[in-house]
Amino acid sequence: LDHDALIEAALQGERGAVARLISMVENGGSELPVVMEALYAHTGAGYSIGITGAPGAGKSTLTERLVAEARGRGHQVGVLAIDPTSPFSGGALLGDRVRMQSHATDAGVFIRSMATRGHLGGLSLATPEAARVLEAAGKDIVIIETVGVGQAEVEIADACDTTIVVLNPGWGDAVQAAKAGLMEIADIFVVNKADRQGTRDAVRELRQMLEMAELPWKPEIVPTIATDGSGIDELWTAIGAHREYQEGNGLLAKRRRRRIEREIRDIVAERMRQRVESHAGGLLEQLSEEVAARRLDPYRAADRLIEALEAG
Ligand SMILES: Nc1nc2c(ncn2[C@@H]2O[C@H](COP(=O)(O)OP(=O)(O)O)[C@@H](O)[C@H]2O)c(=O)[nH]1
Numbered sequence: 341l342d343h344d345a346l347i348e349a350a351l352q353g354e355r356g357a358v359a360r361l362i363s364m365v366e367n368g369g370s371e372l373p374v375v376m377e378a379l380y381a382h383t384g385a386g387y388s389i390g391i392t393g394a395p396g397a398g399k400s401t402l403t404e405r406l407v408a409e410a411r412g413r414g415h416q417v418g419v420l421a422i423d424p425t426s427p428f429s430g431g432a433l434l435g436d437r438v439r440m441q442s443h444a445t446d447a448g449v450f451i452r453s454m455a456t457r458g459h460l461g462g463l464s465l466a467t468p469e470a471a472r473v474l475e476a477a478g479k480d481i482v483i484i485e486t487v488g489v490g491q492a493e494v495e496i497a498d499a500c501d502t503t504i505v506v507l508n509p510g511w512g513d514a515v516q517a518a519k520a521g522l523m524e525i526a527d528i529f530v531v532n533k534a535d536r537q538g539t540r541d542a543v544r545e546l547r548q549m550l551e552m553a554e555l556p557w558k559p560e561i562v563p564t565i566a567t568d569g570s571g572i573d574e575l576w577t578a579i580g581a582h583r584e585y586q587e588g589n590g591l592l593a594k595r596r597r598r599r600i601e602r603e604i605r606d607i608v609a610e611r612m613r614q615r616v617e618s619h620a621g622g623l624l625e626q627l628s629e630e631v632a633a634r635r636l637d638p639y640r641a642a643d644r645l646i647e648a649l650e651a652g
């Protein structure tokens with residue numbers, strides 16, 4: 341396996357090389373740090389957009405529309421579809437692939453359903469790394485679709501430059517959104533399926549909630565019909581406005597620094613975990629036995645293990 345050739349090909353945007361590097365990220369092999377180091381110098385110019393919301397809200401349909409919109413404006417686009425509830429592919433992911441086929445022959449688009457097979461840091465580490473691969477391959481817009489389930493929503497807000505929360509018209513959705521803490525993470529709200537009844541109520545309800553929240557940035561509320569493309573133009577404009585706002589006041593740089601900080605923290609935590617594991621069977625087992633025999637308490641045992649780690 342020639343890493344240099346692989347990296348060079350990925351930098352040229354070669355599809356197969358990009359796919360292999362993302363697989364490498366998913367598998368979390370030992371060669372990953374070297375590869376990421378080589379790619380890192382070629383990143384930084386991309387802009388990432390996160391799309392989150394409940395299953396069935398229309399995230400994938402919206403993503404496909406946004407891809408077309410971005411392509412029409414001359415951008416190269418990467419898409420990462422992440423579904424932590426079905427990490428080993430399945431109906432939803434397959435569905436995404438089928439629908440995305442309208443872009444399948446376009447060299448300016450790279451779409452990937454992500455899963456973490458072996459990456460020890462899980463998706464929170466694999467996602468920024470995969471996004472970086474796409475960026476290095478020339479994708480200046482990276483869209484990350486995540487199904488909104490609890491922690492994943494908070495994580496996506498950290499993982500991208502603009503976070504879009506997708507809701508549907510329907511009684512109580514705005515209230516649920518507020519309860520789930522979405523008011524704090526959404527940079528833009530999309531009320532998708534605006535062809536359905538209750539859209540105006542949903543928008544009004546959301547607006548009221550946002551007014552009460554007193555946020556520094558007032559998220560725009562964009563009604564869309566992803567199936568026919570209505571509102572996509574407005575959504576693109578809203579993304580641009582949020583980007584400009586963040587670029588103008590230094591918030592984008594701040595947001596990215598926070599992201600990097602978290603990534604470093606995750607890597608360190610992961611490495612520490614690995615090192616602890618490397619003592620499994622030896623010192624760890626011995627300490628466990630002493631704790632079980634009440635000769636030692638777990639905290640003292642942890643101290644002893646840390647001392648051993650520090651001693652190398
Ligand atoms: N009526 C209507 N259906 C939509 C709209 N957007 C998406 N859908 C449908 O909703 C279903 C779920 O869409 P999908 O994009 O897979 O949702 P995801 O799970 O959030 O990615 C599909 O059958 C879509 O065709 C919309 O604006 N109006």
Ligand SMILES: [Mg+2]
Nearest residue numbers: 399400436485
């Ligand atoms: Mg989807």
